[in-house]
Amino acid sequence: MTDYFALLDQPRRPWLEPEQVKQAFHARALQVHPDAQLQQEARPSSDALFAQLNEAYQVLQDPKRRLQHLLRLEGYPPDRTPGATPPQIEQLFPMVAAATQRAAMVAQQSAAATNLLARTLLKSEMQNAAKELELVREKVRQIQETAIARLQQLDRCWTGKIGNGLEQFRSLYLEFSYVTRWLAEVEEKQLQLSTR
Structure with missing residues (x-):
């Protein structure tokens, strides 16, 4: 490697x-x-x-990819142990899923709308879906900023080896994995809504 x-x-x-x-x-x-x-x-x-x-x-x-690379170099490939999902991530799952599904549904309805009246009637739903996506994006960004601060804190205590901090590093890797994926999903849905 x-x-x-x-x-x-x-x-x-x-x-x-x-x-x-x-x-x-x-x-x-x-x-x-x-x-x-x-x-x-x-x-x-x-x-x-x-x-x-x-x-x-x-x-x-990329903090996620850097952590993954560091874990592998140190001989601790990141894994997705059952039950290892950080609580703040678990709490956000339903909100992310609901917002992205709603945005996808509204975008699909807008694409299927065949006349101006139908598209106009969907406008407020699209705006509400966009607001919901923005709220979710902000919550995900807050988790990302907190994870970056924790990573910087771990770096200040860095001794050159992962050692005793292995679980913290793996937990951060998982957080960055979810955050990265969710931000991409939310931004994709925002783009879909903005082009309708």
Whole structure:
């Protein structure tokens, strides 16, 4: 397994400043970008290295993917143990499901509306569904911000090994997994409603 921290000359830590990762990526990318290679023979290996650098950047920029990578490097692949879902995530499940299902239903009804009157009558339902989605998005963002703060706190106590904090790291990984998925779902539904 490639160590993306080493590839971008970053310390192996749970939290990295996004701007620092971005600068490290740009510095390395300038050195190995395929267009910077003068010799044609060097291009294929340069293409592969650049693709790997890009993947490293994507992983280290994303708290969920960074945690997943760190857990794997440390020999603790993340798992979805039954009952391991954090309580704040379990509490939000019904709200996310209801809001996304309602938005999907309203968007579908709007798409099926064959005349202006039918679409006009659906307008208030669409607005209510959009408000509900925005409320859910804010709640999910709050969980994300809290998870980032907890990750930064764990980073301040970081000793170079996961060790005793394994369950905290796995719990945070699960939180980031749900938050990432939910934000994508909510934003997709918001887009569907906005194009109707």
